[in-house]
Amino acid sequence: MASMLTQFRQLGRKIVAVGRNYRAHAAELGNPVPKKPILFLKPTSSYITEGEKIRIPEECSSLHHEVELGIVISKNGCRISEQEAMNYVGGYVLALDMTARDFQDEAKKKGQPWSLAKGFDTSCPVSNFIDKDTLSDPSNVRLWLKVNNAIKQDGSTSDMIFSIPYLISYISKYFKLEEGDVILTGTPEGVGPVSNGDVIEAGLGDIISMKFTVE
Incomplete structure (x- = not known):
């Protein structure tokens, strides 16, 4: 199992992401708090790891x-x-669920899918694998993010609307979950724009951190 888990990028067939799973984040974007999980997919081609750069999509201004x-x-x-x-x-x-916000806003107005806004190349930077035993309580761990050393997001998974067990159960009713798949569980408040040359640093408590440059 250890070998499989460390190779999840190659083996996972899909990324299932959950939108608006933190009340404060829903509020900051003027969205209602969902009564059931909002799901969307990101292709596995959107994965990048440290050493690679986040690329701003063509024609994206936000x-x-x-x-x-x-x-x-x-x-x-x-x-x-x-x-x-x-x-x-x-x-x-x-x-990181990097989001072309202007693409998303336009899609929402037209009732169109979020595929371009959420699934473009480099839109899913990830850290090294974290062993299950290393994170004893995933329901109560700090999530933080800095842009150019300034803190922008600082929240806790304890503020999730839908818990990890609930999400796994709910998603598996509609999508077969497969070895190596990744579920993104939503983001706390404080999302905001980045520009060419910005450096994003993010962490999960003091367990792990990662850094990416935007270009």
Whole structure:
């Protein structure tokens, strides 16, 4: 299992992301608090790791950072119960759900999908794999993000609207979860724009951190 989990980038078939899973984040963008999870997909081609750069999409004028806890799935499953959900977690990653906000705003107005806004190349920077035993309580861990050394996001997974077991159970009703898949669990408040040359640093408590440059 350890070998599989450290290779999740190659083995995972999909990234399932959850929108508006923190009340304060929903409020800051003027969105209602959802009554059930809002899901969207990011292609695995959007993954990058440290040493690679976040690239601003062509014609994008408002690229936003969103720091998130990612759940790495350890085995295949459908219609997973909340009680069994954590048995499908192999570990975690720190992730950024980079968002072309202007693309998203236009898509929302027209009732169109968010694929370009959320799934462009380099839109999913991730950290090294975090072993499940290293993060004893994923439901209460600090998420933080700095841009050019200035703190922008500083929240806790304890503020999630929908818990990790609930998300795994809910998602598995509609998408078969497969070994190596990643679930992005949403972002706390404080999202904002980045520009060419900015340096983003993000962390999960003092467990792990990562740094990326925008170009």
